[in-house]
Amino acid sequence: xxxxxxxxxxxxxxxxxxxxxxxxxxxxxxxxxxxxxxxxxxxxxxxxxxxxxxxxxxxxxxxxxxxxxxxxxxxxxxxxxxxxxxxxxxxxxxxxxxxxxxxxx
Numbered sequence: 001x002x003x004x005x006x007x008x009x010x011x012x013x014x015x016x017x018x019x020x021x022x023x024x025x026x027x028x029x030x031x032x033x034x035x036x037x038x039x040x041x042x043x044x045x046x047x048x049x050x051x052x053x054x055x056x057x058x059x060x061x062x063x064x065x066x067x068x069x070x071x072x073x074x075x076x077x078x079x080x081x082x083x084x085x086x087x088x089x090x091x092x093x094x095x096x097x098x099x100x101x102x103x104x105x
Contacts, residue, residue: 009100013093020088021081029063035083036067039076044069046076 024031029048036046044067053060065077 005100005104008104009093009096012096012099013089016092016096017085017089020092021085024088025063025081025084032065032080032084034087035080038083039079040067040074041069044074046080 029050032048033046036044040046047064047066047068049064051062051064053062063077065075065080067074067076
């Protein structure tokens with residue numbers, strides 16, 4: 001029965017963290033700045049911007065996360081999103097574990 005609780009906790013944590021990620025990135029993309037130490041060297045800076053297309057699909061928005069430093073520029077969007085998701089996953093797994101052990105007897 002413990003393995004079933006573990007599966008529910010991990011699945012619940014995955015679901016909650018993905019929902020948090022989608023909400024936070026759409027509402028406040030600047031929160032990705034907390035991942036700078038994980039995805040870029042210390043002397044590099046991170047720039048986060050939203051771009052809005054007006055040609056192919058009018059109104060379509062995109063997220064651009066770039067790192068700038070002595071070696072040039074680097075696209076770090078994927079790394080920043082994965083690191084941010086890891087932060088959210090840790091929080092969501094703890095929340096899911098508390099919910100499972102409180103309500104599932």
